[in-house]
Amino acid sequence: MKIPEKIKVAGVVYEGIxxxxxxxxxxxxxxxxxxxxxxxxxxxxxxxxERKEDVFFHELTHAILYEAGYEEADEEMVNRIGKVLHQVFRYSKTTT
Incomplete structure (x- = not known):
């Protein structure tokens, strides 16, 4: 998977660098x-x-939670949600 250069999270565009x-x-x-x-x-x-993908989904989870109003997120929760989100996108890519 190519890390996106830009991704919209709740109407806010984040740049991938x-x-x-x-x-x-x-x-x-x-x-x-x-x-x-x-x-x-x-x-x-x-x-x-592969590691870049994993890190990207972790950081994307931080952005999602922040834009949803959670200014501070528990790192363990971010790790878990990020891993599941990564798996969802990875599985979706292989089945389409």
Whole structure:
């Protein structure tokens, strides 16, 4: 699956960006990030395609919950929903 360059979440367009590093609070040990004010989903460049997909759906889940009004989301919940969302899209792709 190709990571989309843009994806609309509840009427807000998020841009998908590959980055050489992702820094949060002076820490570069991240594979992805969802930046709500900039409406960006960033993915680390040097990940495998499969890992990029997984990280994308995780960050997309953050965007979905934020746009639904959840300003802070439990990371365990985001992980679980992101994995299921990834599986739904992956399965849908193989059956159509």
């Amino acid at each position: 590959n980055r050489p590093f992702i820094e949060i609070d002076s820490n570069r040990n991240y594979q992805g990030a969802c930046t709500y004010p900039d409406t960006e989903i960033s993915i680390l460049d040097d990940l495998s395609d």
